[in-house]
Structure formats: C-alpha cells, structure tokens
Amino acid sequence: MVSPNTPETPGGTERSSVAPRSIKDVVIRLAGNSQDGIQAVGGFLARLAGRSEQDVMTYMTIPSTISGGPSIFQVRMGTGDILSAGDRADMLVAFYQHSYDAHVSSLRPGGVLLYDSDHVKPVEEDRRFTSVACPITSATVEALGGTAKDKGKNMFVLGLIARIFDLDVAKLTTLIRERFAGKNEDIVRNALLGFDAGYAWPQNNLRDLFYRFEAIDQAVARSGRPQITLDGNSAIAYGFIAAGVRYGAGYPITPWSSIMETLRTELPKYGGIFVQCEDEIASISTALGFSYTGSVAITGSAGPGLSLKMEALSWATMAEMPIVVVNVQRGGPSTGMPTNVEQSDLMQAIYGSHGDTPRVVLAPKNVEDCFYTAMEAVRIAREYSTPVLLLTDQGLSSRIEAFDEPDLPKLMIDAKVDRSERSADFKPYPLDRVTRHAPAGSRIASGKYPTVTGLEHDELGHPTGSPKLHAQMNAKRREKIKALAATLPAPEHSGEAEGDVLLVTWGSNWGPGREALARVQAAGIKGGHMHIRHVHPLPNGLEAVFARYRRIVVAELNDEGVYGFGQLALMLRARLANPAIVSVCKTDGLTFKVSELVAGIARHIGHAALLESVGTARPSPLAAR
C-alpha cells in the first residue's frame, strides 16, 4: 500500500541493500488523540536520543477537553545542539482525518506524510510531500491478534520510525522492557509485537525511505557523564532536591502540579515533607513557616495562584524570609489559556506585591537549565535571605530534553539547619549586614529572643513608627538585592559583538533565539544574541553591550502593552533609557517559531530581503533529491 509518490518496491527485496541517506536532524510530528499513547512514542525517542548522545527536544499540546481529544507530540532529534522543537515538521504521522486536516500544513515541502490509511483520506492532488499510506490500525490488530484492539498502534509507529531512521533497535527494545517492567508480561509482549510489526513494514513496503543521523562530532566536548532525559518540571523538582530543599507546600494547578506531585512523592525519601494545602495562600504561608524553621522551602503555582501569593510575598520581603516560588507561566489573564505557553507574568513577578518589595526573578532557558536555575534560586534565597521567583513556562514544563547528567557529587547541597546558639549581640535585622535568621530552636545568648515581622521594625524586629528606620530598612532591603546584582555573571552573548541588531531573549525563547541569530547572520546581517536568565535584578553592564548595536530587539511571549513594549523590554528601557530597544511580542499561546523571530528582526531593522526569505518555506532534508 504505497502511495503514488513513492516508487513501488517489490516485496521480498533485501532492504539493507539500500544505503541510508545521512541527515543532521529531523522533526517528527505525531498527531492523534491523547488516548493513543503518542506521548509514549515521543518519550521512547527522546530517551533513545539521550542514550545515543544525540540531542532531542519535544513539544506537545494538551487537549482542551478534560480527558481525551486531539493531541500532538512533536519530537526533534539529531546530531548536534537541538535548540527548538522545530517550526515545521519533516515527517507527519497522522492517525485520523482530523489529525491530517489540522496538521498537514505544518509539514515542510518534500517532507514525509505517513498516514493511517484505515482512517485518513489525504487530498489526492497534493504532491508536495512523500505520502505513505500505511494501514496502521489494521496492521496493528493483525500483529497483536484479536483482543488487543488498536491499543498498540503507538508501538507500531515507533517501529516504523525506528526502521525509517535506522535507530538502534537493541536500545529501543531495552527501553521498552524497562518501561513496562513490573507490568503484566502480556503488556511487554504486545508492545514488542507491535514494534516488530511496525519495524518490518517498510522493509516490505517502502524500502528507500531510509535515513541515518550524521555521526557525532567527537570533537564537541561532552561531560563524559551519560545523558538523562526528562521534562522541565521534573528538572526543577530534582534541582530543588539537589539544592537541599526538604520542605514545600502547594495547591494543584496546571501546569505547576507535576512539580508538587514529584516533590510530594520524593521528599519523604529525603526525610522531607511536602504539604498539599487548601489554597495558594495557605501554601506560601506554610512554606514560609518551614523557612522560618531554618530550611529554605518552596512553593509554586501558575498565574492565578501567583496572584494569591502576592500578599505573603510582600511579608517575605519585609521579614527577609528566604523562599523560592515557582511560576509555571501559562496564557493569561485570569484563567486564560491554561494549557498554553506565555511569558506574561514577568512584571507581576517583579512588582506584583504592594509596597517596595525588591526581590529576585530567575528564568531558565531550557530543560537542563531548569535544574540549574532551581539550584541557583535556592542558593540566592539562602544567601540573601530573600524571596526568589522562578519563572518557567508551560512549554518547558512538559518538554522533554536529553542533557548531560548533572555532576551530583559536586553539586549536591547538604543544607543543615543551623540551630547553634547565637551570640548576645544577635539581631535578626542588622542594618549593616544581610539578615541571617536564628531559627526557632536556637538559643540566644542574651536571652532576648528575636521577633520576625511584617511591620516595619528595628534591628531586633520590634515594630517601629520611626521615619528614619523605615527609610533605612527600605534601603537595606534594596541594597542587598543590588549587591546580588553586582555578583551576577554577564548574560550569555553570542554572534557579533556589535552590529545592526542584538536579539535579546529570556526564558524558553533561548533556543528559537539562537536559531534565529544563525539565520540572520546567514543573511549577511551583523547581529548578536543575548539571553538573560537573571531577569531581575538585571546584571550590570548591559549599557555598554547594548550601545554597540543599532537596534536591540527583545523577543518575548507577552503582549506589546499600551506603550508598545513587552515586559522585559519595558524593564530594559526603564533601566537604560535606550530608545533603540524595541519589541517582538506575540500572545497566541504557542512558542516562537524561528521564522517569527527572523521576521520581527527584519521588520525592525528594515531588511526587506530577510523578511521575504522568511516567507519561503525551506524544503525538508527528507525530500527526495
């Protein structure tokens, strides 16, 4: 059952005789319903890539129905840095007609359209792709025998893909066995039957769709540690554990919940406690109570829950109590678009509480960085006795990436609570030093026990109405954050050190940003890319860097606002008063496509040719040559 576009391959011919074509990377989009287990296929591919020292990145959509409904999983894998999940797909696997209808437009010219011919009737006239009709459903049922229905379709497709891209079958089989370890032996057998059937199918039906990833460039230094494959939310949860966090509290909300679920499950092993509270206010309150006992605790939520935490966060600044608050950003305002990505909570992170509340906001750039940013957030909270907000997003939360296993023996923090006796001159709020609370349980040599409070206070924590002390304490709280700013490393900066344009990104736009820079440079434009992880306070020294570019284009997933600037752009303009700072913003609930960034840059620097180039779709590397 081969489509008219692929040459007939007579059955029985030894396929191994065809030499695979070498490709650098490929974007495969699986489109079906969420019940079809397409996430599992993506998961296997991601973990395989991890074990093969390849790079991988995934992207998924969550259906708007409560359970079930159309869903996609997209995986990009290959050799070398994979920076984004890909604007368009090189291969589309369409399970249903609606999958085909909704996603065929995402396929690049020359790409492979593989569809379940039991369910899909593609537009016959459409000759842009290599169309492969495969009876996925019936072939699976046949392979597994009557009872299994079509439950193994995903494994059949995994087999297909493994054959087409010449993946390591031994490793994949191991992964399948590991995954179902402990489950009913039937399940493992069915999974492998499905896989094998899928793997065998091209052999007999489309011998020459056959690719292999380029060999890995051994010169590119790897850590030598194996790769691990996980999603952004898990990376944050384990980052906290590595940073010595043993206490936390939270309330469920998409897409934050999985962080709390992981911590609730994991912390007891480490002697810790995670409390599910009645709401987000109780959550941050409980977390602050934990911190008060001497160990930096964490809480988190998404937008609506963050709004509820603003009052207690203001207390944390006043009482100088360390805490880390995660915000897995989603589409706002209000309940908004709960399963879509957005970066519209930055200003709230910085300024959402009443009063002057200098605090710290960090944003990870990818899944690996989720781990390290979580660790850094805890370190800063502890060192500066301050609340720290960790702004990740819905895209990162569920995206799976493979990266070098962190060097745990070096990194792991053993955060012992210091309940040693404090000297007689102990003050919880010294004007000349950073606050170090004496957790309850610590004796104080003077016999005078400290008060921790949200009222303005003197050095001992006693409430004061003194104008002078209020001004001094405000300054103290501000200056410690400025002191932190002075220690921050210069942001990652690539490309030309001066030129026509500097693209500035934050959060998960890092990958598309880097790819966009490459494209801009390829068009002969002098440009650089800066990625800011420390979004507040900003690192020092940006003035000098920015001054070397004609235009600073800040790309972010939020609205351009009433003044025409995104949220980070607003802060950069406020700080630097540099009119060259402009914005590329969007709020369609989807991550930036590289082409959108390139187009935005082209428009801002008035580069017609570049703008035009964006319109022309580049052919897929899978295209028949």
Next chain:
Amino acid sequence: MVSPNTPETPGGTERSSVAPRSIKDVVIRLAGNSQDGIQAVGGFLARLAGRSEQDVMTYMTIPSTISGGPSIFQVRMGTGDILSAGDRADMLVAFYQHSYDAHVSSLRPGGVLLYDSDHVKPVEEDRRFTSVACPITSATVEALGGTAKDKGKNMFVLGLIARIFDLDVAKLTTLIRERFAGKNEDIVRNALLGFDAGYAWPQNNLRDLFYRFEAIDQAVARSGRPQITLDGNSAIAYGFIAAGVRYGAGYPITPWSSIMETLRTELPKYGGIFVQCEDEIASISTALGFSYTGSVAITGSAGPGLSLKMEALSWATMAEMPIVVVNVQRGGPSTGMPTNVEQSDLMQAIYGSHGDTPRVVLAPKNVEDCFYTAMEAVRIAREYSTPVLLLTDQGLSSRIEAFDEPDLPKLMIDAKVDRSERSADFKPYPLDRVTRHAPAGSRIASGKYPTVTGLEHDELGHPTGSPKLHAQMNAKRREKIKALAATLPAPEHSGEAEGDVLLVTWGSNWGPGREALARVQAAGIKGGHMHIRHVHPLPNGLEAVFARYRRIVVAELNDEGVYGFGQLALMLRARLANPAIVSVCKTDGLTFKVSELVAGIARHIGHAALLESVGTARPSPLAAR
C-alpha cells in the same frame, strides 16, 4: 504669665487698640495626645476657613498605640491657594512635655510657641521663638468648674487661636453649636465656656500677638458656590455617590475603612447596598457580582488587601467587567507602616495581576480632586468596561481641606441599569467594539444568552483555545485602553514651558510640587511643574514637553528601587526612553516637605546656591519685626 520674650502687657488695657498685623497664611501645629480632641480644633478651623472663603489644609498623625498616645494636628489657613500643610509651623501649641520635646524643632524661627505651663517646661535658653506660657489646663478647669476636668482644653485653645488670629467669632460659635447639635445641652455650654475663656485670655495677657489674614483678592474667580470642608476619604465616598455608584463591598483596613463606613451608612438612603465581607477577595468578588448586574460597583482596601485582589482583578480584565478599586496607600511592604503615607503601590496597580492586564490607574492630587477623580474613575470604568484603580494615600485620606462645593445639579449621574432587550446579534465580546455587557435580567432577542468568563473566549464568551482569538482578544483589551489614553487631557503644566528642570509629581505631591516650583523659580531657575493624575495609561504627548527641559525630576514617595528610579519615573523612562528623567524619592512615611523637593531638584541640576538656600530656615511671618 507671659514669657520673657513678649513684652509685658498691663492687664485691663483695651486690646482692640492694638492693630492686627496682616499675614497671608499661618501654619499652626497642635501637639498633644489623641484623647485631647485636637483634631476637633483643627476641624473647626478648617470649616471656618471654608465658610470664610479662605483656603485651608490640615495634616495629622495617628498614634501607633491602639488608642490614645501622642498625636498632632496641623492646620494651615490663609488667603489664596494653600497647597501643602506646611513644612514647618509658625505656631506650636504644646499640651505636654513630650509634645514640646518632639515638636519644638518644627517651629520656624520667630514663630510662636504656646505651651501649657501646667505641664511643659521649655528650654529656658531657647530664644528663637515668641514663647507664651499659658496655663491651659488650670484655666480650662477654672472656666468650666470642677466636674469637667480638663476635657475642654481643646475649646480653650480654639478660643486662644481665634483671638490671636482675629477669627470670626460669630461663625465659630455657630460651628460649635452645629457640631454639638442634638447632644446634651451641658456639652454645648461647656464647649462655649471653654472657648470664651480661651478667647478672653490674650486680651489680658498678650495683647500684641494679634494677626489678621489679608483681604481676599476678589479678582480670583470663585465658583460662587459655598465652600465645603471635608477629608479625602469622604470626598471619594461622595464622589462615588455622585457618579451613580450604588453598590460596593469591602473589608476593614486602615486607612481605607472610613470610605466603606461612609458608603455603608449612606448608600441605603440612595437605595443601594454596601456589604462588609469576610475578606478582600470576597469583597472584590461581591463587587464584581454587583457590576455584573449592571451597575458599576466599587471596592477598596490598602496594600495588603490590594495584593489579595490581584487574582479577581485579572478576571475583571479578561471578562471586561467594570469596577473601581480604591487603594488608600500606606507604608509598605507587608503590614509596614499602616498609619503613614507612601506611594509605593503604583507598579502593583499597573502590573500586580498575572497575565497581560491593561487597566486604568488614576491618582487624585488633593481632597477636592478626590471627589472628581472618584467620579472620573466610575465614568471610565463604565465607558470602557474595565477595572479602574484609584490610588489615593494615607495623607489625603485624613487631610481636611475646604473647596468649592461641586456643582451637583450638573455633575450628578443617574446611572440607570440598562436591562432593555438586546438585539439578536448581541455579543458580549465583539472584536470591533467596546464590550457592553447585557446584565442578567435583560432578554436577548436571539434567545442565546451570553457567557461571561475568565477563560479566553470568542465574541460570544465561549471558551476557546484558538491561538488567533487569544491574540486578537489581548489586542482588543489593550487597544481600548490605548483609545482611552488618546482622549486624556494634557496634564496640568505650570511654570516655564522649557528650561533647566521640569518637576513631575503625582498624587498628593501636587501641593508641595507647586510650592517647590515657585521657590525654584524665585531662585532664578527656569523650571516647570507637571502633575500627572492619569498615571496609567499616561496621556499622549509627553515626549514633546519633556524634550524641552534639561532634566525631568520625578518626585514620589517610594523607594528608588534597584535601578535608582521611583515607580512613576520608571514608567516614564520605559515609555519615553529619555535619560534626562531622574528621581527624587523618599520613604520615611511623611509627605514631601517643599524644602526636600527643592533640595532634590538642586542636586539633580547641580545648583549649589539653591541647595544651600534650602538649609537656611525662613523666619515665620509671625515673627516680631
């Protein structure tokens, strides 16, 4: 009992023979305990000024103890615009030693120190002032007879002041009678006895401390309407009533409570309802429910309560539900300095909620403006179907000013709920027009009833996951606020139209700002003053104005923040990217002194002479010449 500094006046001499000295205005500070009823004295003076077509402004501090404790009341009255309550006092009435100790430094050289010689022993050597020893306590007891104890001291002092400043006794007596109308006749008699005794005392003891306010310049156009005297919180409450607000909900917090208490008491007369809720979240929720039924409702609080309203405010943006939210700003962060003034909630007002939430923020400049701003806030909320935040502050909340009675027949809004049937094409969220909800109770000709929601939605209010619609609706919500910005009048701008410095103020800094400009100009510096009432969105056209000054100095009562700019300055810099914008900030819980503003300007424009002039205290107009 006259101090050595005032010439002996032989008793019995007719005092009327001494001609009063003419003064423009005077600042009188009464310092005692809050039980002493000094606020009442201030109140009488303020209302008298109102009835005399004079200007007046008061200032009070609230003790930090729960009830009782040291307290001051300062009143500035005179002819012509009174813009601030005065940096320093021309006359200090000290009831106790602690009053003297704490406040003598506020007295200008040559000022009058009047102290209760029954309680106070001033520093003998201090010859800077005209010291008047008056046995306030014993003289009051004597005047009222045994039982009254010292309860009438405040009225005695009022009498003293009336005589010294040649106030209108007939009017004052009427005011006293009105005030105690309905009370026990003894109370009125005692009050008048105390007043008369105080009035008689200078006659016999210090004849030549005798002043009269300059005649009113009849050329200065008055509205012809009588003046009314009230505080800022009352002005807001009545502004809402005039604007047609009939529903509200709130929870107590200082200094917001008196707005809700007034509305709770007044609204039933107008057929309205004010609900005291269990917390601030319930309050804004109930208010939004009221708005949903078709009449714009109000809620309010101070900092901690505002933080709690951020989630529902985000809903109000998404659902496009009109509401006005008052924030009577006080010292933050957290519980902070609850009875002090600050302007540190501006960024939260603009950006405190999660997601992109374009909304409107207005700030009144004085008590009169509290009335008009409240009305404007309601109008904007209604016209643009948007949340509006009204940022006033603790200083304005309790300050008493006299101003022309608003022209109610012209202003009063009769806000009828429109429950007429809506046509079949009714959509709650049209993309091309401002939302006009059909309140429940309205029939819809199509028979399809609208949904109001915090999820992203289509034009009918149905939830959507469409990327395109989310982007369009975000744009719609943003563009309507931009449309409002385009209608805003240019901010009040006085002084030179170009020059060395433009002082920019917002909120209650208006008065000190205007006085500061006068001083700067008096020093020969070319300067202007701009006052911004529409703090978000900012009116258009500021670029051009700002460009004409060498320095733009933005003065505000908040912290300079990690980047060295106050909150409005930050927004102005972000919008205009004009590096000439700098800040004068302070957070000592007190309103700006004119001298602080002048010093700040002098420092920013590098004007040594001006800076020096600030250090030298100007003598009081009461000083013996």
Next chain:
Amino acid sequence: MSSAVATPPAPAGTPLTKKILTADHPTWCPGCGDFAVLASFYRVLEKLQYPHEKIVTFAGIGCSSRFPYFVNTHGGHFIHGRALPFAAGISLGNDELHVFVFGGDGDGFSIGGNHLTHTARKNVRLTYVIMDNSVYGLTKKQTSPTSPIGFKSKTDPWGAIDQPINPMRTLLNSGATFVARSHATQVNHMTEMMLRAARHDGFSVVEILSECVEFFEGAFDAAVPRKGGTWTLIDEKKNDHSPEDAQRHDPTDEVAAFKLAGQAWPGAFGVFYENKSRATKNALEADLIRKAKERTKGAADLALLQSTFAKMR
C-alpha cells in the same frame, strides 16, 4: 452596541424546554456523573418556568464548574473558589434574579471553604449545588478535602492520610438555611432536591455525589443498589401526629441533622435541614433601605447629596 430592537423576540411566555436551555455540548468525559446533574437541572428549570432572562448560572473553576457553559441562560464562570461571593453580589444587586451556583468539592470546600460559611450565614438568597466527586478532576487527580483516607492520588500516591471534612456537617455549620444531599445516579431525587432548594427563600445548598469516572471510579458505589450499595432516603417528618412520625427526621432540628450527618458511609440522602423563618440578607438590606428612605422622606438622590454637602459648609 446591541440595542433594544423594535421587532418582538420569541414571545416572553414561551415555555422553557430542555432544548431552549441547552447551550454547548458538554466537554465532560463520557460517563461523568456531571451529565446527570445537568439533565436534572434542565428538568428543574422546566418545572420552575422562571422568565428565561432572570435565570443566572455561575460557577468557579473545575470540571463541574464548566456547568454554566452548557446551560443557555445568563451566566458564566468566575475564578476558582470565589463563585459564592460573586453570586452574592448578583443576588443582592438584583433581587429579581434566580441565582444558581455550581461547583466541585475542591472549589467549594478547599479554596472556597470560607466563602461558603460567610455567604451562608448571611443567608443570601441563592441556590448552590456542589458536585462532589471527592477528587480534583480538572487538574487530574489530586487529593481533595472530601477524598477518603487511603485514596491514592497523585499527591498521595500511597493513599490519602489527612482526615477529610464531613460535607454535611460543614454545610450545616455554615448557617445555610436549606441543606440537602443527593446522588448523581438518582435523577428523580436530584431533581426534587434541587427543586426544593430553588424554591427555598434563602441560602440553599445541595451536595450531589457525582462520580469522576476518570480519576475516582466507583467512589460512590456504596450508595448505588445495582452495584451492591444501599440507598437510604431520609424519612422526613410529616407532622401528622402519628406514632411513626416521632421516628422521622425533623429538618428543623439542628442536632438531629448533625447526628444524621455523622452516620457511617454512605449515609442518608434527602433534606437534612430546613429553616424557613430566618430573614434573608436580601430582605434585611431591603429593610435598611426602607428605613433609610423613611428617615430621608424618600428624598431624591440629588437632594440627598446636596443636603449632606450643606452640612459640610
């Protein structure tokens, strides 16, 4: 903006039918208990025949809170846990409306627990239906405040350990003046309970056990006879002075209701408590207005404010 039209719409008297009342197709999972609650609610509205435009259905956030999208009346949904104070504003803001609030156990007893108490004690006139599935449905299986000890959720993979609340005791203690309990498999009973709740002049609440087939299958089988459970109806006092009547439940008796609420799982179903004599907040506020108007002799708004200002001269 949409303007009043000259052409007459569907005549005001057209009877409300399920067809007219149906809006979007529910997005619940097949088999979800909430479908039956919705079906019963259509029947309730069919029986009540309120003017269409005077019915309001509102909700918080959750699977159950999607309810208003599926009912073609004025309505919508607010934020998580705060639907009651919002609905109080609706009820007090326009006394002519018939206000129905729907929500889940998380929405109502967890984040919204305090609003329940305070809206109920004020006796704001509205009807609240809690669709209790003993789990957080929309967020995909976390422990809820009504999840039984031992329930394995994503936040209690080893089984819930915190003592759940007792919903009936919580509702009784809230000060609600009508408290009933039903089960989503009992359409007639549900309909009757919601009907009585709607007709009650005050804050009325019905808790309906409504199974989440996706995340807590079989949660309420103990009350489903065809699954081997027992369905116990509350036998309400008839005040017929018969000897049997002494044994019956007196819904005006708080202590009796409290005891009933303490029965072993799955307990009884029906009306636990009903207080017809407490004034509603709506009536109390109307009374304040009436008295205020009497004092001011019904002065017009302008005159009122003018006279207030006159006193401030």
Next chain:
Amino acid sequence: MSSAVATPPAPAGTPLTKKILTADHPTWCPGCGDFAVLASFYRVLEKLQYPHEKIVTFAGIGCSSRFPYFVNTHGGHFIHGRALPFAAGISLGNDELHVFVFGGDGDGFSIGGNHLTHTARKNVRLTYVIMDNSVYGLTKKQTSPTSPIGFKSKTDPWGAIDQPINPMRTLLNSGATFVARSHATQVNHMTEMMLRAARHDGFSVVEILSECVEFFEGAFDAAVPRKGGTWTLIDEKKNDHSPEDAQRHDPTDEVAAFKLAGQAWPGAFGVFYENKSRATKNALEADLIRKAKERTKGAADLALLQSTFAKMR
C-alpha cells in the same frame, strides 16, 4: 552574622519565669481583656517549663495578634488571617518546637476561617488561642463575625444584621482534637484551659472571651458574676461509674459537644471536646518518611538522587 559563642549563656536549666518571658510593654488600651490572657500565658509557660528556645509564639494581625511582641520567645507576626498555615509549617518543619498561635475573632473566623478548618482537620500539632472580643479592635470598631445581632459598629451604625457564627460549633466542626472555651476575667480557668491545650498532642484550640473596653464594653458581662452574670463551668465526665457521672459532659462525644455549643448565651465554659486518639499530621508525615526510608534502605541523599537519575538515562 551572629555566631555561636564560646562563653556559656545563661544555663539551659534556668527556670522560665514571668520576668524572663516578658518582652515589650503591651500597647493595649488600659483595661483590655488581652492583658489577662497574657498574664495567664506566662503562668502556663511557667508551669510547662519547656526549654526557652523551643517555644514559638506567632500571630496574625489585630490587637490580640500583638501578643507575640510581649512574650520573650522566638516568634513574631505574620499577615492577617494566615497565622495557622504559617504555624503549621513551623510545627511540621521542626517537630521539637512548642508552637502557640494567638489571634482575634476577625483574624481567625473572618479572613482566616478556612485555614482554621484545614489546619485543624489535619490535626497539626499546635495550640491556638482565639481572643474573641466580638469586634474588630485594631481597625476601630467594625462588625466582626462574632458580633451579636444589634451590635452598633461603624459598619452597622444601626446595629449588626448578619447572623454571627457560633464559634464553638465552628471549632468543633473544624476537626480540632481539643476544643475549649474560657473567659479573660477567669485567670485560673484560662490558665488551666491553655495548659491542657498545650499538653494535648494535636491541634488544640481555646476560645477566650476577652473584652475590648474601647469598642465593645461589657460584651461578656453575662458570664461575669460580679456584673450580675452567670459563670457556668462544664462538668466533665470522670468515668467513675457514679450516677452523677451520667449527667456529666463527655468530651469525646461530638454530638454532646455540639449540643453544648448550642446553649443560650453566655453558655458554658470548659473543655467541649477532646480526642486523644487521632494521629497528628506530624506523626503521619513522620510515618511516611519512615516507610520511604525503609523502602530506600535509608540511602543517603546523594545516592538517592543518583539512582533516580540513573533511571532517566
């Protein structure tokens, strides 16, 4: 930072006295009931003789919530209404601490009402003292959720109209495992109640009627004999099988406690309810940890995380 010192401090065994425990001079109004609560609390701590550094007193916001400033122990105050979840973090974060929370009726029953329920049902080990003056004191006389109908406040100048909550029923329903009631004029009784509450292994709560002389004078005179009131003590069951004992109150009987809470004003004082058998949240979480450690054979933290990562390869 303050470092551990070489010189020995006051010996750890020095008995805690009122003098040692006294911090700032209370800023309450003269005559405020809260003074007596403070005095009793000093006595409680004198009797308990916990290690000084292990006592924590925390509060929300209100006059009553200023309490911790006047007690020289670790402590402080948090935001309005949220002291309980904060204190839960303290108690669970360090099981060795003795955690006391103080607050008012507004703090506890209005804005904080829901936290009361959920902290109590989880049975977090701590002692909560509610100083109920039936008014908002610190904000100067607004109606509180315990203000009686008719109370004239700034928000109800014509007298309160909303039905107040019943504090004892609310506390009983919350799931607290020790619930008592006392009166600020009865120092010995207060001391006894707080002492028993402190010794209770679980969430214990004492409501103390504590008069606000400034804004609600005489509120609780009905229970003050020298002002013509009646002081009724709860006669607790002694389990001595005597005939009198049958009449006595059994604090383990929820229904009896509920009835007691429904008595006419001013009601009875003493222990309404006590449940010594429910496990605390502290114990339940410790148990989870113990089981998890058993499963992982007590592996060190580093090894644990390494093995988790190994599974993700």
